Amino acid sequence: MNTNKLIVSQSPHVSDKNSVQKIMYTVLIALIPAFLVSVYFFGLDAIRVQVIAIASCILVEWAIQKFLIKGNNTIPDGSAILTGVLLAFNVPSNLPWWIIVIGAIVAIGIGKMSFGGLGKNPFNPALVGRVFMLISFPVQMTSWPKVQVLNFAMTDAETGATPLAIMKEGISNGEPVSQIMNSMPTSYADWLTGEMGGSLGEISALALIIGGIYLVWKKVITIHTPLAIFGSIALFTGILYLIDPQSFADPAFHLLTGGVMLGAIYMATDMVTSPMVPKGMWIYGIGIGVITVLIRVWGAYPEGVSFAILIMNAFVPLINRSMKPKLFGEKKKEK
Amino acid sequence: MLKTFPKGGVHPEENKLSAGNGIKKMPLPKQVIVPVSQHIGAPAQAVVKRGDKVKTGTLIAKAGGFVSSNAHSPVSGKVKKIDNMMDAAGFKKPCIIIDTEEDEWEEGIDTSNDLIKDINATSDEIRNKIADAGIVGLGGATFPTHVKLSIPDGKSIDHIIINGAECEPYLTSDHRVMLEKGHQILIGTQLLMKATGVSKAIIGIENNKRDAIEFLTNIAKEYDGIHIQPLKVQYPQGGEKQLIKALLNREVPSGGLPLDIGCVVQNVGTTVAVYEAVQKNKPLIERVVCVTGKSVKEPCNLVARIGTPLSELIEEVGGLPEDTGKVISGGPMMGKAVSTTDIPVTKGTSGITIFNKIESKRGVATNCIRCARCLSVCPVGLEPYHLKNISENEDWEMLEQEHVMDCIECGSCSYTCPANVPLLDYVRLGKANVSQIIRSRKK
Numbered sequence: 001m002n003t004n005k006l007i008v009s010q011s012p013h014v015s016d017k018n019s020v021q022k023i024m025y026t027v028l029i030a031l032i033p034a035f036l037v038s039v040y041f042f043g044l045d046a047i048r049v050q051v052i053a054i055a056s057c058i059l060v061e062w063a064i065q066k067f068l069i070k071g072n073n074t075i076p077d078g079s080a081i082l083t084g085v086l087l088a089f090n091v092p093s094n095l096p097w098w099i100i101v102i103g104a105i106v107a108i109g110i111g112k113m114s115f116g117g118l119g120k121n122p123f124n125p126a127l128v129g130r131v132f133m134l135i136s137f138p139v140q141m142t143s144w145p146k147v148q149v150l151n152f153a154m155t156d157a158e159t160g161a162t163p164l165a166i167m168k169e170g171i172s173n174g175e176p177v178s179q180i181m182n183s184m185p186t187s188y189a190d191w192l193t194g195e196m197g198g199s200l201g202e203i204s205a206l207a208l209i210i211g212g213i214y215l216v217w218k219k220v221i222t223i224h225t226p227l228a229i230f231g232s233i234a235l236f237t238g239i240l241y242l243i244d245p246q247s248f249a250d251p252a253f254h255l256l257t258g259g260v261m262l263g264a265i266y267m268a269t270d271m272v273t274s275p276m277v278p279k280g281m282w283i284y285g286i287g288i289g290v291i292t293v294l295i296r297v298w299g300a301y302p303e304g305v306s307f308a309i310l311i312m313n314a315f316v317p318l319i320n321r322s323m324k325p326k327l328f329g330e331k332k333k334e335k
Numbered sequence: 336m337l338k339t340f341p342k343g344g345v346h347p348e349e350n351k352l353s354a355g356n357g358i359k360k361m362p363l364p365k366q367v368i369v370p371v372s373q374h375i376g377a378p379a380q381a382v383v384k385r386g387d388k389v390k391t392g393t394l395i396a397k398a399g400g401f402v403s404s405n406a407h408s409p410v411s412g413k414v415k416k417i418d419n420m421m422d423a424a425g426f427k428k429p430c431i432i433i434d435t436e437e438d439e440w441e442e443g444i445d446t447s448n449d450l451i452k453d454i455n456a457t458s459d460e461i462r463n464k465i466a467d468a469g470i471v472g473l474g475g476a477t478f479p480t481h482v483k484l485s486i487p488d489g490k491s492i493d494h495i496i497i498n499g500a501e502c503e504p505y506l507t508s509d510h511r512v513m514l515e516k517g518h519q520i521l522i523g524t525q526l527l528m529k530a531t532g533v534s535k536a537i538i539g540i541e542n543n544k545r546d547a548i549e550f551l552t553n554i555a556k557e558y559d560g561i562h563i564q565p566l567k568v569q570y571p572q573g574g575e576k577q578l579i580k581a582l583l584n585r586e587v588p589s590g591g592l593p594l595d596i597g598c599v600v601q602n603v604g605t606t607v608a609v610y611e612a613v614q615k616n617k618p619l620i621e622r623v624v625c626v627t628g629k630s631v632k633e634p635c636n637l638v639a640r641i642g643t644p645l646s647e648l649i650e651e652v653g654g655l656p657e658d659t660g661k662v663i664s665g666g667p668m669m670g671k672a673v674s675t676t677d678i679p680v681t682k683g684t685s686g687i688t689i690f691n692k693i694e695s696k697r698g699v700a701t702n703c704i705r706c707a708r709c710l711s712v713c714p715v716g717l718e719p720y721h722l723k724n725i726s727e728n729e730d731w732e733m734l735e736q737e738h739v740m741d742c743i744e745c746g747s748c749s750y751t752c753p754a755n756v757p758l759l760d761y762v763r764l765g766k767a768n769v770s771q772i773i774r775s776r777k778k
Contacts, residue, residue: 007660007695008425008674010760012746013667013688014347014504015697018753020704077701119702119754276707276718327716327738328342328576329586 020118023271024078026220030211031085031266037194037204041147042093046200052097054084056104064113071117079118083107086126089201089262090306091133094145094159099137103129123313124273127306134306144197160185162197163257167249168302176246181253191256202262205255212265221269224278228285229264229292230255236293248297260292263305273313280316280323287312337542339567340577343714345747347504347570347668349543353627353634354507358515360638361651363438367409367642368420368679369395371429374471375478376402381431387414392441392618395431398466404479405469407618409640412436423664423671423678430679433642445615450518454529454613461530461613468612469619469682474498474509474573474602475665477683480609483599484530492597495527496582499540499547499603500566500573503666506686508625509603511636513540513547516607520551521558523606526613528560531599536561538603539582541568570668571745575600577714589741604685624648624680628689630656639680645687646676660695663688668746698755709748709758715741719748719758726765731772734765740773742766 038046061080065071074080087107091100107129115121134141143159161169163184170180186196194204201208215221233254240248254260268274268288275284288308295304372378377400389395389408396406412435419427440446456464466481486492497520501509513520524536538555540548542565552563566572566581576587578600585596593600601609604623611617620641627634632653639648645662649655655662655676663670664678667688709719717738725734739762748758 006662006672006674006676007692008672009661009695009697010757010763011663011665011667011669011671011744012750012759013661013663013670013672013690013695015750015752015755016345016347018708018751019698019755020701020753023704023706023753117702119704271704271706276705276710325710325713325716325718326342327589327741328580328714329589329591329741330716 020077020079023220024082026218027082027215027266028078028085030214031089031201033207033210034089034201034204034262035085037207038089038093038200041149041194041203042145042200043148045093045145049091049093049095049100049200050085050088052100053088053104054081056101057081057084057087057108060105060108061113064109069113069117074117077118080108083112083125086201086266087129090126090130090199090259091141092144093200094143095140099133099140102136103133106132119272121272122316123310124267124270127267127310131306131310146197147195147203160197162302163191163253164296164302167253168296171247177249178246188252188256196257199259202259205261208261208265215265215269221265222278222281224281225269225274225285226264228282229260229268229289232286232289233260233293236290240297254293254296258296258303259305263309264288268309268312273316275316275319275323277323277325280319283323284312284316284319287315337565337567338581339569340572340580340714342716343712343747344569344571344577345712345750346568347750349568350505350629351507351510351543352505352629352631353625353636354510356633356635358511358623358636358638361640361643361648363410363435364640364643364647365435366415367433367435367640368644369406369409369431369433369642370420370422370679370681371396371406371431373406373477373641373681373683374404375476376400376404376482379403379406381417381429383414383431385414385416388412389414389433390439390441392444392620402479402482404471405467405618407469407620408433409620409642410435411439421675421678422681423673423684425674444617446617450522451614452518452522454522454526456526456613458530458532461526464613464616465530465609468608468617470605470608470612471619471682472602473604473608473622473682473685475669475683475685480601480605483601484527486531486594490594492531492533492594492599493535494583494598495524495531495533495536496579496598496600497524497536497538497603497606498573498575498578498600499538499544500578501544502541502568502570502573503668503686505627505688506625506666507627508623508636508685510544510547512604512607512623513544514550517551517554519607519610520603521555521561522614523608523610524561525558526609527599527601527606534560537582538563539566539572539578540564541566541572543568570747571714571743574714574743574745576743589738619682622680622682622684624684625686626652626689627686629694630658630691631689641682642679644677644679645673648680648687649676649689656689656691658691659689660692661690663690668750669744697757700756701754703754703756706753708751708753712747712751714745714747715743717742719762720756722765723756723758723761726761729768731765731768735769735772739765739769
């Protein structure tokens with residue numbers, strides 16, 4: 001008789017080397033270019049906001065796990081850090097520290113832990129935090145410091161409006177779009193590299209796209225959702241632009257300014273709160289694109305990506321239940 | 336582009352450690368434990384009793400119906416007793432235990448190594464000989480082969496498909512059989528073609544066995560109607576439905592059989608057994624077993640008599656390593672972890688994989704993050720995370736509506752899950768309950 005005790009379990013007996021932790025850290029790596037750009041244009045303030053956001057997200061999650069849920073420490077999975085980074089990316093660089101802390105408490109506490117932690121939340125936690133801050137502190141959340149290349153002095157920077165805000169303001173004053181574009185302090189090239197007013201992480205389309213390509217290559221996200229968002233925004237604003245180029249901005253303006261890149265590549269593709277199958281991702285992405293344009297063009301806010309993603313998050317369970325993968329050998333329905 | 340099945344699948348580390356080692360013959364075991372039933376279907380009945388003298392190849396258990404299979408004595412000697420013994424799944428099943436005395440074969444069995452290429456048997460004779468020899472699918476499913484070859488009225492088939500995919504990591508027994516028994520495989524395939532009246536056969540082999548593809552392609556020129564098709568390496572390509580999809584782009588309907596779309600699939604090892612049964616009158620009493628694992632001294636492919644305890648095969652490759660955590664009957668993706676090495680080799684034992692303590696550990700399961708990887712790797716198009724949730728809630732009716740019975744238990748979902756959720760465990764639990772409901776409905 002063999003006395004060496006053998007382990008018995010069901011197959012499969014092997015697993016691939018992937019883990020939740022690896023996925024989270026891959027996303028963090030993909031965000032490095034955008035982080036570097038934010039430091040380049042906003043200086044030490046960018047680091048300050050990052051540190052406060054990450055630290056408070058970690059602290060809130062740790063405290064809730066330890067004292068309320070009394071569960072295992074979930075910090076090492078990296079999701080709290082990621083929420084912190086994304087939260088920081090979604091606010092202006094001069095935001096007071098206490099607002100960031102409130103944002104973190106709402107993001108992690110209400111957005112994530114109240115539903116049971118990672119994987120159970122219906123809405124993107126960082127966006128829940130951002131929208132809460134935006135509605136509660138509209139003044140602080142919309143005063144955008146002007147970008148200053150590599151300025152590390154901690155002085156109060158001049159503030160200015162984002163391109164989207166300038167556009168909204170101009171159109172509501174009845175100015176034609178061509179005139180607004182001419183008076184705009186920044187140009188298409190600046191929006192690509194990131195030299196414009198805006199939240200920390202949303203300014204450089206180029207850096208965000210580089211990270212996005214990395215994520216697609218690492219198979220953390222699929223290309224469907226971002227493409228659906230870009231496509232629907234381009235199509236919708238393109239039609240409007242063709243109807244009246246003096247009342248509506250062109251598609252490139254809409255794609256490059258504001259939070260479309262950050263939202264489409266990093267927030268809308270959050271695994272937990274996005275659909276499972278490609279067909280569902282298309283619908284979800286198109287929904288985000290259309291709602292974003294509706295808010296930007298006819299809504300009260302100049303920017304609508306966060307709201308659009310949160311609204312479409314609510315439809316995800318419905319999309320998942322109605323869009324199923326094709327069953328192997330499914331019998332064709334006889335009519 | 337190499338052919339493969341289009342949807343799902345994973346590519347685990349291949350670890351075909353024993354691919355370069357030729358097939359070795361095991362010494363005769365002192366005692367064999369032959370389970371009376373080693374197949375899927377109606378149980379067989381023992382036809383010997385305690386004290387009976389048997390020869391190698393003597394019928395010791397008779398098929399208990401059409402979907403059933405015979406068993407023969409793998410050695411010559413005396414029946415010690417018929418008793419309930421544990422099998423690989425951990426259940427006690429009736430077994431015939433024979434003390435080996437010699438290796439004296441039944442008369443009429445050709446034990447020489449001469450290759451007999453001419454096929455004289457008629458199609459009925461071939462089927463009967465296969466049934467008499469107790470041949471079942473040697474890939475692991477152990478479905479009686481003669482049943483698959485009996486095409487019911489109203490159905491017709493146009494292709495015999497021979498499964499040489501061997502997509503399981505570690506296992507190399509089919510690979511070695513293809514290299515060393517190429518002619519037997521091809522003659523066996525021709526016998527299957529004759530039995531079913533089909534003129535075309537395809538042997539599907541994954542591209543990590545280049546030598547086998549080259550060798551078989553070369554010698555297949557001597558045989559009519561047999562085509563060798565290399566396939567992209569992708570698990571679970573050895574699954575019947577996936578293999579047909581890859582080779583012929585036909586889909587077995589949900590709940591249906593390969594017969595419904597004009598195919599019969601047999602494993603390469605089975606074709607060799609068919610050759611031996613028809614051309615040499617030799618019943619199925621031995622098979623190639625791959626004994627492997629990273630900690631094993633010399634991973635080997637061994638020909639063992641049915642009924643040889645696993646422990647003797649493990650002894651042959653240098654004994655059970657100190658730090659062994661798991662002994663798996665079969666490969667790491669679909670094999671069964673056994674609780675003791677005293678269980679015997681049966682017709683369905685394609686390999687023994689030995690894992691050390693570290694390899695044996697399962698990751699700690701955490702919350703599902705809805706990454707949809709389980710969906711994208713499922714070759715059947717199921718939603719494993721969803722099935723797991725329903726199974727956890729014990730909603731068996733809903734589980735049935737979600738096509739849980741279509742699951743082929745390939746394990747790709749559990750393999751790929753980044754949160755280490757044991758998805759397949761829950762799906763199996765669900766399948767067991769749903770099949771019970773389906774059975775009670777029929778009554």
